[in-house]
Amino acid sequence: MRVSRTTSRSASRSASRHASRRALSRVAAATAAAGTAVLALSAPAFxxxxxxxxxxxxxxxxxxxxxxxxxxxxxxxxxxxxxxxxxxxxxxxxxxxxxxxxxxxxxxxxxxxxxxxxxxxxxxxxxxxxxxxxxxxxxxxxxxxxxxxxxxxxxxxxxxxxxxxxxxxxxxxxxxxxxxxxxxxxxxxxxxxxxxxxxxxDEHSTANAEDASDTTANAAAATDSHDTDVTARVLAVVGIAVGVAGVAYGVLAGRRRTA
CATH class of the missing domain: 2.60.40.2230 (Uncharacterised protein YcnI-like PF07987, DUF1775)
Known part of the structure; x- marks a missing residue:
């Protein structure tokens, strides 16, 4: 009786293993077929x-x-x-x-x-x-x-x-x-x-951009003009000061010679 039971269990285990292998094979085949189908359908999109x-x-x-x-x-x-x-x-x-x-x-x-x-x-x-x-x-x-x-x-x-x-x-x-x-x-x-x-x-936006550019250019020109005017005034004052100093120096030199 023990031999019969052992043989029966071995046969059952063997059948279970074969069934598992067949199931895995079917899953693998189905997966491969599905992957091939997906690639075939998606190929034109690339x-x-x-x-x-x-x-x-x-x-x-x-x-x-x-x-x-x-x-x-x-x-x-x-x-x-x-x-x-x-x-x-x-x-x-x-x-x-x-x-x-x-x-x-x-x-x-x-x-x-x-x-x-x-x-x-x-x-x-x-x-x-x-x-x-x-x-x-x-x-x-x-x-x-x-x-x-x-x-x-x-x-x-x-x-x-x-x-x-x-x-x-x-x-x-x-x-x-x-x-x-x-x-x-x-x-x-x-x-x-x-x-x-x-x-x-947008032509309106373009026109506004051009107007803004012109305004900036005019402002820059005005700033340059103002800076130039200030520089000229400073140079004039310096020139006058140098002239006054020269006259004073000449007067003092003349007094020394007279003395």
Whole structure:
């Protein structure tokens, strides 16, 4: 009976150990799968098309912005980048900078409502800018490229501009960065580049600053004039004193000679 009980206990312990090992294996596998899923979902957030600088472009002004395009693939190059300008806020002046190794095409369209710029009416505006790799190589894996645009005048009736972008790879894959982020929500998987606009400079404050500068300059000039006047008076008094002393010395010398 003792042998039977001992054997039963050993078998029970062995079964318990095997069950524990299987449970740990399942937990490890589930953890690894969850980690892989998290990395896969979060990867686009670290490498998407963005517009820079953010928060420094003033409403109503001009700015040079860079569209930063990273290559997210290991076996393909980015050979084309297409950026669409916001139709709801047309920009009268859009000028691309020459990028070595890339051809650029600017697409314009008629405006339903003409814009006024420097006193002139403009009835068309740029709707899209496309860069294509001239040599076919483009942006290689592990690299990024900046595409500058000069924009102006920036709209004054919005706090941001969303630019939808298409990124084409050498294997013909197209990634659409067109999802506009919404306040209070998580960043979308393929967010569109968004340029934040800051408040325009306050002309009244600028004028006050200029007036204050002029007042300071005038005060400084008045102080310099006053100091110069005081110095001149002091020198005059000293000169008179020296003159009187000279006359007195001459009179005394003459008396001594007469005596």
């Amino acid at each position: 490498a998407h098309v963005t517009v820079q600088p953010e928060g420094t472009a003033a409403k109503g002004g001009y700015a040079v912005v860079d569209f930063k395009v990273p290559n997210e693939r290991d076996t393909a190059s980015t050979t084309e980048v297409e950026v669409s300008l916001p139709a709801g806020h047309p920009i009268a002046s859009v000028m691309p900078e020459s990028v070595p190794g890339w051809n650029v095409q600017v697409t314009k369209a008629k405006l339903d409502k003409p814009l006024t710029m420097h006193g002139e009416k403009i009835d068309e505006a740029v709707t899209k800018v496309t860069w294509t790799a001239a040599d076919g190589k483009g942006i290689r894996p592990g690299y990024f490229q900046k595409f500058p645009l000069s924009l102006g005048a920036l709209p004054e009736d919005t706090g941001q501009l969303a630019f939808k972008a298409l990124q084409t790879y050498s294997d013909k894959e197209v990634v659409r960065w067109i999802e506009v982020p919404q306040a209070g929500q998580d960043e979308p998987q393929n967010p569109a580049p968004v340029l934040q606009l800051s408040a325009a400079a």
